[in-house]
Amino acid sequence: MRYTIGLDLGITSVGWAIIDEDKRRIIDLGVRYFDKPETPDSGKSLAEPRRLARSQRRRLARRHGRLDAVKEAFMRAGLSKDEIRKAHSQPNNPYGIRTCALDELISPQELFIAIYHIVKRRGYKSNRKEKSDAKVDKERGAVLFGIQNMKISLVKEGVRTVGELFHKKIVENEDNISFEGVRNKAGSYKNSVTRGMLEDELGQIFSVQQKLGNKFVTDELVKTIVDHDTEDNATGAFNRQKHYAQGGFEKMVGLCTFEGKTKELRAAKATYAFQYSSVLQKINHVVIKKGQYDRGRPLSEEERKIAKKYIFSVKTPHYDGLRKKLNLGASDRFNMVNYFIKVKPGEEINKEKLIKEAETKTKLPSMMNWMKLRDLLEETDPNFVQKADDDKTIYDRIGTVLSLYKTNKEVKDNLINGKYAVEKIPETVIEAITSSDLTYDSFGSLSLKALYNIIPYLEAGEDYDTAISKADYKEFANIKRHKLLSLKQDDYRITNPVVKRTISQTIKVVNAIIDRYGSPHQINIELARDLSKNFRERKNIEKLQGDNRLVNEKAKERMVELGIPEPKGQDILKFRLWSEQNCKCAYSGKAIYENRLNEDGYVEIDHVIPFSRSLDDSFNNKVLVLKQENQEKGNRIPYEWFGGNENKWAQFEALVKSFVNIAPRKRANLLVKKYVGDDLVARALNDTRYISKFVKNYIEKGLEFSDPDHKKPVNTVNGMATAYARKRWTLYKNREENLKHHAQDAALVAVMNSKTVKDIAKDSKKGEIIRYLQLHKKLDELPEINAEEAHKLEKEIKEEEYRTKLNDPWEGFRYELAARMEDDPMYELEAHKDEILWFKNREETDDELNIKPIFVSHMPRRKVSGKVHDDKVRSAKRFEQEYSSVKVPLTNLTEKRLVEEGLFLDPKLMQTLLSRLREFNGDAKRAFAEPLYKTMKNGEKGPLVRSVKLTGGQKSGLLINDGEGIVKRQSMVRVDIFTKANKKGKDEFYFIPVYAYHKTKKELPTKVCTRGKSEKDWDVLNDNYSFKFSVYPGDLLSMTKGQNITKGYYVKARVSVASLVVETHNRTEQKNTGIKSLDKLDKYMVDILGNYNKVHHEKRMPLS
Secondary structure: OOOEEEEEEOEEEEEEEEEEEEOEEEEEEEEOOOOEOOOOOOOOHHHHHHHHHHHHHHHHHHHHHHHHHHHHHHHHOOOOOOHHHHHHHOOOOHHHHHHHHOOOOOOHHHHHHHHHHHOOOOOOOOOOOOOOOOHHHHHHHHHHHHHHHHHHHHHHHHOOOHHHHHHHHHHHHHOOOOOOOOOOOOOOOOOOOHHHHHHHHHHHHHHHHHHOOOOOOHHHHHHHHHEEEEOOOOOOOOOOOOOOOOOHHHOOOEOOOOOOOOOOOOOEEHHHHHHHHHHHEEEEEEOOEEEOOOOOOEOOOHHHHHHHHHHHHOOOHHHHHHHHHHOOOOEEOOOOOOOOOOOOOOOOHHHHHHHHHHHHOOEOOOHHHHHHHHHHHHOHHHHHHHHHHHHHHHHHHHHHHHOOOOHHHHHHHHHHHOOOOOOOOHHHHHHHOOOOOOOOOEOOOOOOOOOOOHHHHHOOOOOHHHHHHHOOOHHHHHOOOOOOOOOOOOOOOOOOHHHHHHHHHHHHHHHHHHHHHHOEEEEEEEEEEHHHHHHHHHHHHHHHHHHHHHHHHHHHHHHHHOOOOOOOOOHHHHHHHHHHOOOOOOOOOOOEEEEOOOOOOOOEEEEOOHHHHHOOHHHHHEEEEEHHOOOOOOOOOHHHHOOOOHHHHHHHHHHHHHOOOOOOOHHHHHHOOOOOOOOOHHHHHOOOHHHHHHHHHHHHHOOOOOOOOOOOOOOOOOHHHHHHHHOOOOOOOOOOOOOOHHHHHHHHHHHOOOOHHHHHHHHHHHHHHHHHHHOOOHHOOOOOOOHHHHOOOOHHHHHHHHHHHOOOOOOOHHHHHHHHHOOOOHHHHHHHOOOHHHHHHHOOOOOOOHHOOOOOOOOOOOOOOOOOOOOOEEEOOOHHHOOOEEEEHHHOEEEEEHHHOOOOOHHHHHHHHHHHHOOOOOHHHHHHHOEEEEEEEOOOOEEEOOEEEEEOOOOOOEEEOOOEEEEEEOOOEEEEEEEEEOOOOEEEEEEEEEEEEHHHOOOOEEEEEOOOOHHHOOOOOOOOOEEEEOOOOEEEEEEOOOEEEEEEEEEEEEOOOOOOEOOOOOOEEEEEEOOOOOOEEEEEEEEEOOOOOEEEOOOOOOOO
């Protein structure tokens, strides 16, 4: 069978369709659905919370390590555990003790309190090796500003140490209840200090105490707390920095993709070999084309040498510079450059300028890291640079060390003696490297060994896949195979996790189709416009769509008021354009009257740039105009129509600029003076976005097609063409109704070929020309028709034109596709059997008539890891009464939460809080911007209130901190389903929720969820229960109760009512079902294409 696959790629779905090119029919179609790999509220990586939590754990672990070292040092000096415990438990003023220690002898316990307090929070210290971003730089600036003010305060107040300054502030504000203390609060850094300031205070305390004869302050104790082995290597507890990659980050670097069996580690991106191989790969992929759609030619050997020399000569090479070096002609184009540049409204189009802008914006890979290192070394020791130029592995070793090690001592040691040591490296060179700001932390996917093997073939001009094949890595080459290789997780070409998941799922869909139907003849792909957008851009699109819906609703209401009971899409569009254009014709500026908007022959919607020339059917290419103006314009842009008349054009420009509500793009369309539409077929079948080209090349290079001579087996389809075809074939869809519309889109993409695109252009152009000719027909040609009859005839002609449909790809295509969208496609096909050619000519024994409705396949989530518990620790004092409490800042309060959880608050304070919130309409930030103080019993002002303790219901959770705190469990990874016979012998269904924390305990839970009971009262699993199966999110379940059957994908379990929540396959609704009394509960396995089979036997699997 010769067939074409149509793919509609979105951020959470892949719609697919298979078209039999010989029999001219739809073979199969469906949708693969998956979740976005990002946090829904912020769009940030799912790994970010783990990274931040890991960073916090390490920070706390370092602090505990320092404090434990202080305790051990004092115990070695003679202080017992009981004395240390007693020193902690007694009330004390650490700042007062620190101040006292500067002038008088203090006890060992007091000394311990002072030192422990300083070591616990040791101040800010800049790290030359750390990288930063804008947010970090802003925070660092606030810290540095606070430190500067603190230094000024030390001098101004005439104090010796930070501890003395803070003690003075506390004493001076002892009776000031509004005093905020000396600790920084969230977002404030005014009391920031440096580590050096605190180290100086430690030194002063030790020095004074030794002079006063404190025998407890021994040289050993001082050395243990503040000693330095070298200037930048602290061994004392105060300055010690525990590196979790101690000895370098080598153990965290992955194995080489090609040389993993030999345990070769991946190369640092700062190495010469990595940078050089990237440059060669890009040069070998450059193609010079004569025009945007010419297949082009690769660079010659001489041109590759010139390109390499250019890249080695500048730090930020780009294609405009390469053009000049290669001395290319004006018509030459680079395959790697997107020449579609947005033009600002009213801006003159300068072709040469636009080409230069596009090529300057597109960068070539750079040797910048190597160039920086070489420049540094050349300034230090030219002879050493000559040695490194002769042996480039020296640069590789230095780049690796700077990527693996982060302290000056580690860098120095490893350059001299380590695994990556450089033989006879001069001391001056080491000093220059460690004194510089050169630091790196990125690694590629291949080892230096693999790169050394590949580079000779890249230098010979081979493309990447050919090079690795010749270097004996053929199994990893993206050569054509029967099925596509999986996308590597570390593929640096695609960094967006949302896009990466979509491409990975697309590969699975294509491979599943090939498993069933064999190699395809062609694949057509369309990408949703939001797939290439980042989170913020997608949110903006969603907001615009929401705003458009509101505008449409208001327009609809107004149209009803005007006497149109059921306004259609065109009616609403007319009203929106009319409002946007200040109630004027967009071409003449004449008034358009609202009450005539729906009058036949009064106004028309026109494409500013004719659709037949642009394939642009967007809102920004549409205007509302008087019918006569539209017909005079015909198949032209406004400037072609009357731009030759300077006065008329000046008036038109002024008119367009007066439309302040139109988008910049629409204004640009109206005022454009020259529009040269390129090859419509080429543009419609070539999406030039990077992701589109990546997917196209990935499939084209890696997949065997049924016809090896097919010149364009993969096409990326422009969405404008399919949108127009959908409208003309009356295949309407509601994007919010369900997921099946993605399959419809895929079918449209599958039939989008050069003939269809030409038909679209011809169809639209026909309408534009007919309108023009109608205006210019002469009355003497129709002498027998009076005015009334002429108007009637004109109306009939217009209706006939709108009934004229775009030719179907084959007879009955639109009916066939509409039928396949229904829940009973065979019934719908039978209803339209006379319109569908292949269906009415079918044979009754035809196996292909086994047509099933679309069943959307969901990607299951079978991970047993995840966040163990919530970050917020609540008080467990009232947990026995099924309550827990937590402190909540006033600025986070809501009236509802205050009423529901303020059970144990002081009634007067409660009323004050509620009054404030109600006064500011529930806006807590405004309500408590002014400080709130408690009122004492005697009526005087009491202490400042920053937060209140709220108490809510808590039936389950994890007890921590010796039972004093409780946290909510997170990440229910699955539920295990069991059956147990009741007294009548009928099986009843139960489940045991399995959380991520059970994996940390390395044991399966045994408590059976029971409706209406606290977890502590749940039944314990025994021999009366029989295991049935485990259910993960995304698993398909069928629940039967009497005649009612609910089939859907498992979403979550509700332990409070012992029920399971499932959603329909097309995500139209969710159902919450108690499972105990079900007649049947079955689980199904769903494949990539939506075929499902019942699961009969399962074994309860451990959490490994």
